[in-house]
Amino acid sequence: MADSFDVIVIGGGPAGYPAAIRAGQNKLSVACIDQWRNRDGSYAFGGTCLNAGCIPSKALLESSELYVRAREEFAAHGIKVADVGFDVAQMQKRKAGIVKTSTQGITALFKASGVTALQGHGKLLPGRRVQFTAADGTQRELTAKHVILASGSAPAELKVAPFKAPHIIDSWGALDLPSVPKRLGVIGAGVIGLELGSVWRRLGSEVTVLEALPDFLAIADQQLAKEAARHFKKQGLDIRLGAKVSAAKVSGDAVEVSYEDAQGTHSLTVDRLIVAAGRRPFTADLLADGTGVTLDDRGFIQVDEHCRTAAEGVWAVGDCVRGPMLAHKGKEEGVMVADLIAGHYGEVNYKAIPSVIYTAPEIAWVGLTEEQVKSSGRPYKVGVFPFLASGRARAMEQAQGFAKIIAAQDDDEILGVHIIGPMAGELIAEAVLAMEFSASSEDLQRTIHAHPTLSEALHEAALAADKRAIDSINR
Ligand code: FAD
Ligand code: NAD
Numbered sequence: 001m002a003d004s005f006d007v008i009v010i011g012g013g014p015a016g017y018p019a020a021i022r023a024g025q026n027k028l029s030v031a032c033i034d035q036w037r038n039r040d041g042s043y044a045f046g047g048t049c050l051n052a053g054c055i056p057s058k059a060l061l062e063s064s065e066l067y068v069r070a071r072e073e074f075a076a077h078g079i080k081v082a083d084v085g086f087d088v089a090q091m092q093k094r095k096a097g098i099v100k101t102s103t104q105g106i107t108a109l110f111k112a113s114g115v116t117a118l119q120g121h122g123k124l125l126p127g128r129r130v131q132f133t134a135a136d137g138t139q140r141e142l143t144a145k146h147v148i149l150a151s152g153s154a155p156a157e158l159k160v161a162p163f164k165a166p167h168i169i170d171s172w173g174a175l176d177l178p179s180v181p182k183r184l185g186v187i188g189a190g191v192i193g194l195e196l197g198s199v200w201r202r203l204g205s206e207v208t209v210l211e212a213l214p215d216f217l218a219i220a221d222q223q224l225a226k227e228a229a230r231h232f233k234k235q236g237l238d239i240r241l242g243a244k245v246s247a248a249k250v251s252g253d254a255v256e257v258s259y260e261d262a263q264g265t266h267s268l269t270v271d272r273l274i275v276a277a278g279r280r281p282f283t284a285d286l287l288a289d290g291t292g293v294t295l296d297d298r299g300f301i302q303v304d305e306h307c308r309t310a311a312e313g314v315w316a317v318g319d320c321v322r323g324p325m326l327a328h329k330g331k332e333e334g335v336m337v338a339d340l341i342a343g344h345y346g347e348v349n350y351k352a353i354p355s356v357i358y359t360a361p362e363i364a365w366v367g368l369t370e371e372q373v374k375s376s377g378r379p380y381k382v383g384v385f386p387f388l389a390s391g392r393a394r395a396m397e398q399a400q401g402f403a404k405i406i407a408a409q410d411d412d413e414i415l416g417v418h419i420i421g422p423m424a425g426e427l428i429a430e431a432v433l434a435m436e437f438s439a440s441s442e443d444l445q446r447t448i449h450a451h452p453t454l455s456e457a458l459h460e461a462a463l464a465a466d467k468r469a470i471d472s473i474n475r
Contacts, residue, residue, distance in 0.1 A: 013034075014318070033119075060095055071084045124287050152281075152320055153319035167272060168255055177200070185273040193274070296322075352436050361422065366428055382405070390457050403461040
């Protein structure tokens with residue numbers, strides 16, 4: 001095997017592996033080094049997303065949601081199912097199978113695009129040299145014209161609630177629970193808290209979510225956040241806002257949690273506690289002295305808008321750099337960098353990155369919230385269409401939530417789209433495309449949407465922005 005490459009990628013998650021594949025497609029010689037090891041000690045490409053994040057969480061969300069629908073919705077459809085039950089071991093087995101197929105797929109994709117796959121640890125040395133340490137401890141020095149750092153992120157640990165498996169666990173532990181805890185505590189009502197809290201709530205856990213901030217889903221449009229809070233409450237998720245955890249300790253087979261809110265100090269006893277209080281960039285033993293790569297005060301690798309670090313020929317992408325910690329954001333950055341290295345055009349439109357929370361109802365948005373538009377001072381108009389008025393949503397027994405469009409009053413440009421409802425994560429793609437093309441709400445109004453589809457909700461929301469909705473009352 002060669003010791004010198006055009007490109008070496010350190011990290012084979014959703015930011016690193018697409019960078020390597022695109023570099024291969026661009027006819028560059030490329031190696032991708034990844035150190036991810038599963039609990040059985042086996043190596044696997046795909047990083048957090050495929051092994052312990054996006055994919056396994058969506059597998060369990062799907063299984064648990066189907067269980068709830070069979071239990072609560074089938075009767076309305078006239079379907080009689082006796083004794084609806086579930087088998088956590090089978091759910092976990094299915095999840096593991098999906099993860100394995102996905103991660104093995106990367107190895108096949110690497111082969112097809114000529115990427116040299118190296119499983120082990122990578123460390124950047126000065127002068128674009130990379131020290132590779134294999135599983136057996138043997139070391140080799142590799143050199144590259146360009147190095148792409150894609151080392152990802154790790155769960156943030158709280159001093160007041162240090163991880164202590166199997167009782168105080170991170171999201172990976174929460175995805176691997178072998179049975180349903182009777183009482184489940186979650187620190188953080190962010191994306192992970194809501195998704196994993198939903199999985200175990202649907203399967204019967206009493207779930208209490210402690211969120212330090214006073215507002216629910218503060219990053220989202222607040223009309224959408226209010227609607228979401230209403231649904232989660234109805235589902236039995238006990239979300240306590242303004243709750244600052246001061247201590248959590250394992251006592252016997254339970255966890256004693258203390259927290260403070262405006263009313264004073266409280267205690268809570270749970271069987272398992274998930275800490276989902278954000279993630280931090282992961283750069284442990286990644287950079288030798290003298291590489292010239294710099295970190296900011298929160299530990300992110302510093303990059304410009306094209307993901308160039310301060311060191312010539314060294315780039316960084318994904319969760320280890322600024323911006324939302326999302327797989328698709330990392331993927332676009334990885335591909336952009338591999339194209340720029342090959343002398344092609346490359347750019348990431350950071351204003352049109354969709355966010356999706358895979359709860360039920362699903363939540364998705366792109367662009368600015370109404371609060372952000374209001375504070376910008378730009379006059380705007382809003383169109384909202386409830387899924388209750390969608391024939392398709394009613395036929396699906398999923399007529400909850402709404403689609404909302406915010407457009408500029410002056411030139412009608414779409415500034416933000418916020419959807420809570422069935423398949424919101426799929427529906428948002430149309431809004432992302434519209435914003436990518438700087439579409440106006442009139443462009444959406446004049447676009448024919450098939451009937452009856454959920455996507456008509458977006459069409460009608462665009463019409464509602466000009467009080468021209470057909471299928472709902474204009475307010
Ligand atoms: P990672 O996926 O963390 O990959 C980095 C890789 O680099 C890892 O394999 C790591 O082992 C390896 N590495 C690090 N240092 C070295 C080194 N020195 N040498 C060799 N290898 C190294 N995002 C979404 O967009 N949608 C979702 O639905 C979603 N769901 C999530 C659910 C959960 C429970 C979690 C935890 C996260 C979820 N995310 C989701 C976030 C998503 O997983 C991350 O944004 C994404 O994985 C970041 O990709 P990355 O390639 O930058 O980093
Ligand atoms: P997050 O930032 O989404 O939420 C963390 C929450 O914890 C915040 O609301 C924060 O206020 C709260 N918090 C922080 N410290 C606390 C404390 N001491 N006590 C109580 N609450 C506290 O982070 P996350 O949910 O851990 O997810 C990590 C990252 O993974 C996110 O950036 C997210 O984008 C990504 N992710 C994405 C998806 C998705 O796209 N569907 C799913 C899961 C994770």
